Amino acid sequence: MVPNTKTVRPAEPNELVPEDYFAEIDPRRFFGNEAPLEIDLGCGDGKFTLEMAEHHPERNFLAIERLLGRVRKVCRGAEKGGLKNVRVLRLESLYTLEWLLPESCVDRLHLLCPDPWPKVKHHRRRLFQEPFLKAVVRVLKPGGELLFKTDHDEYFDWSEEHLDAFKGLEKHAWADDDFFYPRTDFQIQWEAEGKRLQGLRARKPR
């Protein structure tokens, strides 16, 4: 077979393009240091990631998003802000956690305003269920945390039930002023419509 060496799309600045989508990637290699790693799953337009990266230059931020237009926007935002600690990966969140990242490499995982898939026939598409929680435990360092927010009350209840049933993560209280935590684009949009967000914070035992 003749190898296909044609480049389909040039990478954006700060975009992480794995050489091999079937082999583990080493975050230390693509950031060039061993700083703590935080991941924003389904980062959207990237406001959260970019503000966090600016506030915490001593940490690395990997933003994961499947839509190309949004990936481009976050890449350009990082470039414009001179943020050396941001990389953007255009890939599916669960696949990345299950297969691409090495075990125990992540300090904090953020899942903010994910698609709630409100119709019962679509609930199986929801990210927050056992395979996701297993993958979260796989990639988190001991003591690492999952931070989740949603505006959708029924999805919040579903997620809390799945978390409680799972046992591999310890639930913790999360007050607004516990630490710096910027509002996401969707949060701003929904709060302007009078919707309230609920959050979950869960830690991998040490």
Ligand SMILES: C[S@@+](CC[C@H](N)C(=O)[O-])C[C@H]1O[C@@H](n2cnc3c(N)ncnc32)[C@H](O)[C@@H]1O
């Ligand atoms: C409702 S938006 C929230 C965006 C951002 N987190 C915020 O709060 O502003 C959900 C985002 O997740 C992305 N997304 C949904 N499912 C995904 C998946 N399985 N893997 C990667 N990205 C995903 C969507 O393209 C969209 O940008």
